[in-house]
Amino acid sequence: MRISAKLRRFIWLFILFVWVALAAIFLVPQLALKFSRPTPLQVVDIASSNITNTNSSKKPISPSPTEKSSSSKPPILVSSNAITPTTFTNKTIDRNPIKKVFPSDFISANVKTQYGAKGDGVTDDTAAIQKALNDERDEEQDYFGKPKALYFPAGTYLISNTLNWKGCCMSWQGQGVGISIIKLKDKTKSFGDRNAPKPVIQTIDGNMSFRQNITDLTVDTGKNNPGAIGIDYISNNFGSLWNVLIRSGDGQGKVGLDMSRQWAGPCLIKNVQINGFDYGIVTKNLEYGPTFEEITLQQQKVAGILNDGNTLAIRKLQSKNSVPVIQNQAPAGMIIVIDGNFQGGAAKASAIENNGYLYARNINTSGYKSAIHHKETIVSGTSVSEYVSDKIYNLFGSPMRSLNLPIEETPVFEDKNLANWMAFSPQWYGETDSLQDALNSGKSTIYFPFGTYFSHDKKVFKVPASVRRIVGFSSIVNGGGIVFRVEQNSDKPLIIEQFGYGVTIEHASPRTVVIQHGGYEYKDFPKSGKLFLEDVGGSLRINYPHQVWARQLNVETLDAARTKIENKGGTLWILGLKTEGKGSVINTTKGGKTEVLGTLIYPVHDFTAQEKQEAAFISNNSSQSLIYSVSAYGENKNYDIQVEETRNGVKRQLLSKDFPGRMPLFVGYK
Numbered sequence: 001m002r003i004s005a006k007l008r009r010f011i012w013l014f015i016l017f018v019w020v021a022l023a024a025i026f027l028v029p030q031l032a033l034k035f036s037r038p039t040p041l042q043v044v045d046i047a048s049s050n051i052t053n054t055n056s057s058k059k060p061i062s063p064s065p066t067e068k069s070s071s072s073k074p075p076i077l078v079s080s081n082a083i084t085p086t087t088f089t090n091k092t093i094d095r096n097p098i099k100k101v102f103p104s105d106f107i108s109a110n111v112k113t114q115y116g117a118k119g120d121g122v123t124d125d126t127a128a129i130q131k132a133l134n135d136e137r138d139e140e141q142d143y144f145g146k147p148k149a150l151y152f153p154a155g156t157y158l159i160s161n162t163l164n165w166k167g168c169c170m171s172w173q174g175q176g177v178g179i180s181i182i183k184l185k186d187k188t189k190s191f192g193d194r195n196a197p198k199p200v201i202q203t204i205d206g207n208m209s210f211r212q213n214i215t216d217l218t219v220d221t222g223k224n225n226p227g228a229i230g231i232d233y234i235s236n237n238f239g240s241l242w243n244v245l246i247r248s249g250d251g252q253g254k255v256g257l258d259m260s261r262q263w264a265g266p267c268l269i270k271n272v273q274i275n276g277f278d279y280g281i282v283t284k285n286l287e288y289g290p291t292f293e294e295i296t297l298q299q300q301k302v303a304g305i306l307n308d309g310n311t312l313a314i315r316k317l318q319s320k321n322s323v324p325v326i327q328n329q330a331p332a333g334m335i336i337v338i339d340g341n342f343q344g345g346a347a348k349a350s351a352i353e354n355n356g357y358l359y360a361r362n363i364n365t366s367g368y369k370s371a372i373h374h375k376e377t378i379v380s381g382t383s384v385s386e387y388v389s390d391k392i393y394n395l396f397g398s399p400m401r402s403l404n405l406p407i408e409e410t411p412v413f414e415d416k417n418l419a420n421w422m423a424f425s426p427q428w429y430g431e432t433d434s435l436q437d438a439l440n441s442g443k444s445t446i447y448f449p450f451g452t453y454f455s456h457d458k459k460v461f462k463v464p465a466s467v468r469r470i471v472g473f474s475s476i477v478n479g480g481g482i483v484f485r486v487e488q489n490s491d492k493p494l495i496i497e498q499f500g501y502g503v504t505i506e507h508a509s510p511r512t513v514v515i516q517h518g519g520y521e522y523k524d525f526p527k528s529g530k531l532f533l534e535d536v537g538g539s540l541r542i543n544y545p546h547q548v549w550a551r552q553l554n555v556e557t558l559d560a561a562r563t564k565i566e567n568k569g570g571t572l573w574i575l576g577l578k579t580e581g582k583g584s585v586i587n588t589t590k591g592g593k594t595e596v597l598g599t600l601i602y603p604v605h606d607f608t609a610q611e612k613q614e615a616a617f618i619s620n621n622s623s624q625s626l627i628y629s630v631s632a633y634g635e636n637k638n639y640d641i642q643v644e645e646t647r648n649g650v651k652r653q654l655l656s657k658d659f660p661g662r663m664p665l666f667v668g669y670k
Helices: 007-026 028-036 127-135 433-439
Strands: 120-124 148-152 157-161 170-174 180-184 200-201 213-220 228-232 240-247 255-259 269-277 281-285 292-298 303-308 311-321 327-328 332-343 348-356 358-363 370-374 378-380 382-387 422-423 446-447 452-455 459-464 469-479 482-486 494-507 513-526 532-537 538-542 547-557 566-567 571-582 584-587 591-604 617-620 623-630 641-647 651-656 662-668
Touching: 007 370, 028 332, 127 157, 170 469, 180 200, 180 370, 200 213, 213 228, 228 240, 255 269, 269 281, 269 532, 281 292, 292 547, 292 571, 303 311, 311 571, 311 591, 327 332, 327 422, 327 433, 332 348, 348 358, 358 370, 358 662, 370 382, 433 459, 513 538, 584 623, 617 623, 623 641, 641 662
Parallel strands: 120 157, 148 170, 157 180, 170 213, 180 213, 200 228, 213 240, 228 255, 240 269, 255 281, 269 292, 281 303, 292 311, 303 327, 311 332, 327 348, 332 358, 348 370, 422 446, 446 469, 452 469, 459 482, 469 494, 482 494, 494 513, 513 532, 532 547, 538 566, 547 571, 566 584, 571 591, 584 617, 591 623, 617 641
Antiparallel strands: 358 382, 370 378, 623 662, 641 651
């Protein structure tokens, strides 16, 4: 068949068009990467203006850098071979709910049996639950030594008004996500105004909201409640939401988890899923740096997380959204986010919109036009190995990337067979001898029924290898406190958790120890095994070369100027550190390794001239990488020296006047 000249020309043009299109798809990006990829870094000093305080009553001291570089240079993007990418999948906590089991006496304040709540999904339980919250809390006072715990057994508790309470130290214990449900009635009038939002659950505000815990339950804001907030939450020093689902019945609602009042943190938000709402999480103000881990965000309408000034430490954040995952909108706001998996996306949106300080590592996205939009710059690429929005500081020419220490997950254990549980039930207030009998019973789980205990002296109790968990259910121990001494080795970790205060752990064994949810003292020994800390307050001394992973650690030295954390040859990884008081924050020596990923250094007190000369972070022939914020209100309420590093007898210092109150990343290692 003869082909006309006109048709032949059309065929040749079509072939040429296809060839050019294929070249554009496959060759041009490779050439662009070859000639434009930073090797190994694109480095810039971005001069920062003084930090604006969102609290108008105070003005922080936050000097600008003395050396300013052109802001036209791009921020730091670490080359792809610097960090090994990893993938993860968060737990989906609203599928196949697991009903937890507890002994009948673990918490006596049962909202059904003691206060008359029905939990049938039909009866309005607002009055019954509020009665439980108000019981023995009639006045505004300090409840630090008078904690309260409520048990919400399986059921759907229908409510029609905000549930709140007076004072600190309140614990809500459910029987499992999807099992114990606090549900707002559909179309409740007082929750109908988006411009006047109202919470379903609300803690007190301020900075005395200690030990507020909500665990193992679902908060459902119902349908047709556009002004609803799931939980309006503040906890200080320690306190946590863990194993919690916050959901909207129809996607409407203002905020899932609102932490915008003064002052949220330090606290731990872990294994929390939020479905629906305009915003999943909202944070504000400069203090006090909450920590987030294993967070799942779905179907938000405006953004997953909105931060307006606070410093957030986030790990294992998973999002399924068509809106930005994170909006860091205030110039003083700081986001540290590692191990993120952001799916869904929108072709016109970046996953992270940053107008402040941002450190991101191991971030994978799909559907978004880019992973990061920093101020006026769209950072190319939908995945990030390591990214620093501002200047990286160092004193000895260290590699311009984080220390990136290996991260291990916190071990968990829960024995579902109640025959393996043993209660410590003192014969009288102050009797403790029977505690050793309980520990020696061969049971896996030793529990303190919620209450106030007393020990006349700091008596030591040896924990045998048969014990795998000691749980206090928010109990406190007055007097001299008690000491759990871990001497026997075991390949099974020991978990000690939920003691408000009054417990010391002596770690005299290679056995792995987990300490969670409370204020503790800790002592290590030459043969100490791995240590995991979660939502813990107390000083930390690593005197020997063992490994420590800490998530939300609060250390205060308000009584005297002393070093808060010593690392003598150990490996210390911290996600979320907050400190108060004078004295060095961390002193790393004897070849130790320290990595800090947020959040806040808060000196508070007036320093003497001599005290001002002690650096916040000290490293002597050791390794460290640091990301954190400083809030210092007054000329004499800050360290003169932020970092002091010594190598082979040569000492160098980074002065406070030479950094802007936010440490995007300091690196000090070979």
